Amino acid sequence: MKDILDDKTQQEDGSSTVKGNKKVMNAWAFYDWANSVYPLVITTAIFPIFYEGITSTENSDVVSFFGVEMINTALITIVSACYFLLIVFMMPVLTGIADASGNKKAFMRFFAYLGSFSCMSLAFFDETYLELSLVSYVLAGIGFWSSLVFYNSYLPDIAEEKDHDSLSAKGFSMGYIGSAILLIICLAMVMLVPDEHKELMSRLSFVLTGVWWFGFSHVTFARLPHRKSQLQFNKSVFSNGFKEIRKVFHAVRKIDGLKKFLSSFFVYSMAVQTIMIVATYFGTKEINWPDKATAQMGLIISVLLIQLIAIPGAIGLSKISERKGNRSALALVLILWVVICLSAFVVTEPMHFYIIAGFVGLVMGGIQSLSRSTYSKLIPQGTKDTSSFFSFYDISEKLGIVIGMLSYGLIEQLTGSMRNSIMALVVFFIIGLLLLFRVPKNATEVDDSLNL
Structure with missing residues (x-):
């Protein structure tokens, strides 16, 4: 960590380093270490088990939400879709402000703080006041996903194109390691205490998640460049984001490879992120565990298995992309996802669930990492305000998630x-x-042929 923070340099334009600086790239990747505890502990492991436990009885999993009776897992899925839709409308405004002020690091910091403190507030989650308690859940999600817009936009600013795949994979790998460490700590807290204290330890896990995210994020903030902008900050910046998104949209339509890639990314993102959010809820309800305690332990072990296998999965896929090209590597992963989903449709036993979890880990990190780096390669060379391009990328992903989550939640509610x-x-x-398959085979070749 000391190597990341030492030897800071300054340029005349106010940025803190030049592209390709190893210390800055390491600090950038370290944010994955800081914030990946949110999707693991809150989205995937401890909170889903906690939520399903306190909102269910032996005879019913139906809750009242503003007077409407809903299946508890369908509710959390639909609420998640709604806050993703809110993020879609927020992003153009936020990136417009960030581009105008030239200080996207400040906005990344704000949302990191919002997310981390909201995680801590989940310790007070109360099923009696379900509507109010879900506000903390929503704000934590908004903080996490909004900070990623600014985080992702730094990739083409700090790294050469040849390093995008490896650096993106490194970030995800660091995230899997860091979040696995915290999950093991939380798991020990929950499992090593008497039953009457398990709920308290779960709540304390939410506090530790926020503290971890808040604390380690400062390693990244200490090194990321701060670019001074010549743009004037006035009320027009609130509409600049939408103008920039429209410009990016028109630019994307003219760039054949980028347009075709985003079309594919939009659709498969509907499924990828939905699986990550609902996997634990699925395991809780659809697998024949011997008892509740075994189910909780089994689900958390499955999550740890996914995290550990995801590390070599992300690195391995980046190696495949180097040899076979980005399109071929992504196609392989999507085929594996289809097989995994079809297998999950029929699985009922814990051992089969563990096997599926292992394959999910193999492809989960890889598809996220390679999607991000592929897109970064296709952004036109010389683009200064990459926030707008990555905002468009995130809007595509979030709209896909909204459709995927709503489809999943509504089908469960109806059937x-x-x-x-x-x-x-x-x-x-x-x-x-x-x-x-409509995308040109190699993303780098697309970039060269279009002279981006």
């Missing part, structure tokens, strides 16, 4: 089974794969 929802995800992966 009473999460298994039926899985088939919608299979359709998304197949369509995304077919659209991917």
Whole structure:
């Protein structure tokens, strides 16, 4: 960590380093270490088990939300879709402000703080006041996903194109390691205490998640460059973001490779992020665990398995992309996702669930890492305000998530089974794969041929 913070240099334009600086790239990747505890502890592991436990009884999993009776897992899925939709509308405004002020690091910091403190506030989650308690859940999600817009936009600013795949994979790998460490700590806290104290330890896990995210994020903030902008900050910046998004949209339509890639990414993102958010809820309800305690332990072990396998998965896929090209590597992953979903549709036993979890880990980090780096390669060379391009990327992803989550939640609510929802995800992966084959084979070749 000391190497990351030492030897800071300054340029005349106010930026803190030049592209390709190893210390800055390491500090950038370290943010994954800091914030990846949110999707693991809150989205995937401890909170889903905690939420499902306190909102269910032996005879019912139905809750009242503003007077409407809903299945508890369908509710959390639909609430998640709603806050993703809110993020979609927020992003153009935020990136417009960030570009005008030239200080996207400040906005990244703000949302990191919002997310981390909201995680801490989940310690006070109360099923009696479900509507109010879900506000903390929503704000934590907004903080996490909004900070990623500014974080991702730094990639082409600080790294040469040849380093995008490896640096992106390094960030995800650091995130898997860091979040796995905290999850093991939280797991020990929850499992090594008497039953009457397990809920308290779960709540304390939410506090530790926020503290971890808040504390380690400062390693990144200490090194990321701060670019001074010549733009004037006035009320027009609130509309600048939408103007920039429109410009990016028109630019994307003219760049054949980028347009085709985003079409595929939009569709398969509907399934990828949905799986990551609902996997634990699926395991809680659809797998035949011997008892509740075994189910909780088994689900957390599955999550740890996913995290550990995701590290070599992300690195391995970056190696495949170097040899075979980005499109071929992504196509392989999408085919594996289809097989995984079809297998999950019929699985009922814990051992089979563990096997599926292992394959999910193999492809989960890889598809996120390679999608991000592929897009960064296709951004026109010389683009200064990359926030707008990555905002457009994130808007595409979030709209996809909204559709995926709503489809999943509504199918479960209407049919009473999460298994039926899985088939919608299979359709998304197949369509995304077919659209991917329209993308020129190698992302770098696309970049060169278009003289971006």
